Amino acid sequence: MKHRVALVATAAAVLVIAGGTAAVSTASAAATGCSATYTVVSQWQGGFQGGVSFTNLGDPLTSWKLEFDFPGATQQVSQGWNATWTQSGAHVTATSLGWNGAVPTGGTVSSLGFTGSWSGSNPPPTSFSINGRACNGSPSTPPTTPPTTPPSTPPPGGAAPALHVSGNKLVTAAGKTYRLLGVNRSSGEFACVQGKGMWDGSPTGQAGIDAMKAWNIHAVRIPLNEDCWLGLSGSPSGAAYQSEVKAYADALAANGITPIIDLHWTHGQYTGNISACADVNATCQKPMPTMQYTPQFWTGVATMFKGNNAVVFDLFNEPYPDASNNWSDMTAAWKCLRDGGTCTGITYEVAGMQDLLDAVRATGATNVVMTAGLTWTNDLSQWLAYKPADRTGNLMASWHTYNFNACVTAACWDSQIGAVAAQVPVQAGEIGQDTCAHDYIDKVMAWADANGVGYTAWTWNPWGCTGGNVLIDDFNGTPTKTYGEGFKAHLLTVNP
Structure with a gap:
């Protein structure tokens, strides 16, 4: 302060x-x-x-x-x-x-x-x-007599608050409602597997964090790679990769910014419907995580951040088991999402959200956990019916929305997302649009603000905004035109 x-x-x-x-x-x-x-x-x-x-x-x-x-x-x-x-x-x-x-x-x-x-x-x-x-329009000189009461000092703190779920709200230890408002910080998902080094060679020190704070950013979602974390391939990987992740998350939290640890890319070969990548390694977004490695990933992450409830866990980026079965059986897709096992169109044994949540809780970690819906996390229509069971109660729903998704109107948000938000906290882990304008995210943020939903925009990376969804021109925090400018202007008007 x-x-x-x-x-x-x-x-x-x-x-x-x-x-x-x-x-x-x-x-x-x-x-x-x-x-x-x-x-x-x-x-x-x-x-x-x-x-x-x-x-x-x-x-x-x-x-x-x-x-x-x-x-x-x-x-x-x-x-x-x-x-x-x-x-x-x-x-x-x-x-x-x-x-x-x-x-x-x-x-x-x-x-x-x-x-x-x-x-x-x-x-x-x-x-x-x-x-x-x-004002009085002219200079004035303070009295020379010392004040009888010593000046107040700023209160201690400044770190990100420990969080838990209370009803349909995310709250601090003091019971204050708290929304996660900020950005995604891409690159951890491809660091080791594309040979680009940790964080794509970009800064993660105090100067970079200060640039985020100037935007009023209070949450940063950090996409990670399963192979890199577990040391299965690439460099840096294993302990070196884990150390970098912990250092960045700790630095963000120390500066009042909630780190959201997101599992983005996972192991497991997928060659089914709408397959963008058949590589068995974690070089792309698979429809579901695998029992072979993903529970191990979350055991490691939860063990690392256990006891630090300023850190939030996002179990799996964008599931699409409904697409893998060609939307032929939505009930089966929702069951696959929660329970895993053998799922139509996926050749490996699937880890469901219940498996991953159980792996987290088995370590003793009580951190808030986000769990997704279907159709690349855009569909929450049956989330309440198929949510995993959490003995701690610290569970919230993850939702992604872009202008090219199916659910893109306030009417859809009211019926689907609003129904979930009335019972549990909802976090829009990714918002964006495939242009450099901000008209769509403006509508999303207005609806989210009115309904108590948090959001993190994609993405805090200086990749040029010709394809949309890029917030900054450089790591000094210069906003892109007009997508970054619009998001920054709005973020400066809202409190977490």
Whole structure:
């Protein structure tokens, strides 16, 4: 938590309003003030884009909180960027992020923007404050007498919270509802088997994590490879691979970001219906995991993270045993998903979600576990009827949604996903669209926010957005246009 800077109380606001712009002088830290400008960038019937900037005229700031009230009862911030935006009634708050909290004397914070809605009229705000103090338009000097009460210190912590399931909510140890909002961090699934080195040669240190924090990312899903973890093929593999995974997960958790360990690619030859890969090695997405190796994988992962309930387990990325039997028997497909064994169209012995959950719980681990539906995790229609039994109760449903899937409308989400979310927590482990726009994920996130569903977008990798689903241009966190920009802007408006 950022240190709260003490301010000097000030008097009335000094405003200069011309057209859609209100220039305001606001109070600052310790000794002086600041100036701020509010602008209506563009306006249309029922909507508008606003912007605020301010210049620090006093002592350096280490963090800031900008506040104002809309004059009209119908004016509402929809989403914003470059700050954490919240609104209660007419009162709007924009709080600094990790990367723009420090403002030197004479420094300017610009491009604090948002989109909003209105009806009737859209007048500009008439007063602003910084860190809780109203503006007076002129520098002020704090009293020289020491305060009788010592300044408060920031509370300890900052690590990702331990989580458990309570009813249909994911909650912290204190019972606070918590959603997993963030991104996927691809590359662990192909690291050793494609000869690209660990994490595809990309950084996993503090700078990379800080770039995620600047987006308000609170969860990172980490796809892994069964062969790499178990040392069956490639390099790095075995202990070296496991060590890298643990180090990255621990670093994320220490920075307040929930790691979601996802088993993405598994062993087992599959040559059936809709087969994209016949390789027996873990070089692609198979329809189901194998009893030969996958329970062993989860025993190892659960043993490593047992006792650290800030880490969440996602048992298997995208099952499709319904496709392997050509959708001829959906009941059999759901039974295959849960119970494994011999499944139509799959030649190896299948490990069901119950087998994998049992392997996790046999270690004593009580971590929250995500388990998927059918059709590459897009179909949760029978999830409640075929969910595995979990003696700890820490089970949640995994859902994936892209614009090219079958269930892509709010009506479908209400009937399928909403029915599950009414009984257990639901996590959209992957959201995305095969364009570089963000219109589809905007609809997904709006629905998820309204229904208490978490989401992690695909993917935090600088692979270029020509094919869609790529959030960043570089590991400094520069968002892609417009997919990354849209996701970042929305993420900055919501709390976990």
